[in-house]
Amino acid sequence: MNDVREDFLSGQTPNTPSASAAQELQDTLLPASAPHPALMRRLQEYLLEPGAPNVRLHPKWLANNLNVDERELLGALAYGVRDGLVEMHWEVYCPMCGGGSGDIGSLRHARGSIECVGCQASFDLHLDRDVRVTFSASERLRRERGDEEVPLTADGDAELATRGLDLLLVPAFWELFSGEAPAADESLRIGRVAILFTDLRGSTAIYAERGDPRAYRLVRDHFAILADAIERNNGALVKTIGDAVMATFASGGDAVCAAFESQAELCARAADMGGELVLKAGVHAGACLAVKLNDRLDFFGGAVNTAARVQGLSRGNDVVVTNEVIADIEAKQNGQERRFQIENSFDAQLRGLSETVRVHRLVAATGSEVARAASIRRSVGSRLLKLIKRM
């Protein structure tokens, strides 16, 4: 288990039985985010409407037009690609001249280094800065509509654009296209993404005390709780490594909320899950690379390692974050009820990093749902303990 973690951190996740078992678990047991059939029907009806734009559709524009949530629509579009309703385009824009610099049909064909067709500048492709995702009706649907191609003229407006990274934050994309990774010798830059790592405290003891089948069920239930909280907070579960989970978000605030909500639910459900699972969590935001590992799309780089190490500082039922995440949280909590607070801040020496990193231990704000759930858990926990002692 620790070996797997170490290999993972060194970027050489091996195809060990435990790594592939974890992958299998993720593929088969986590709740699927398949869109509502009604949304799929609505999408198909729209694409067959004569005269309606059906080429180079911006997801945000289409979401407004169909009056649906953009993220839900992105999920539906991912399934639409699978089912042959739409084609997906990764359009590259030059950061120097702003001009369009081609369309990569799939991440498989993406190159990390690009030469602009307009200004001939060379640049490293950033999935959040330079790539915008659009969709077109599939050839089949275009034929059905009478070979009609109506491009969406509303622009390359960057405001309207769905970034390449945004698609990587949609669970449906991971379910369907995580095999569509850059070539083995390519890596695509991401300027900034928030990365959440979680792990179960004392999981070795859980397996020892409860036996493998019961422990496995508990761990599986905990993955489902995490997957729901990650999805609810606009993130994507990238992978599980043993009992650990890695997820990515556009904002560190969302990542922290997903962690606290998972902890609260694990506390609240301790009794009906048949035991208390204490979740450790760490969040860091920074630059990383989208790469291919084990034939799957994955994230790699310093920010990933830092997030994993920061998680190691968590004691459980807290979330340890870096300075980069604090700014996100302040933006998110602005004007809202304060759901968590900084318990303490300290400089940590993280293994593999030469300089210390300023980290902050966040705990649920007094009176918040997390704190309430934690206090319920404490009373349930002590009752359970009494029961166990009597048995």
Ligand SMILES: [Zn+2]
């Ligand atoms: Zn250019």
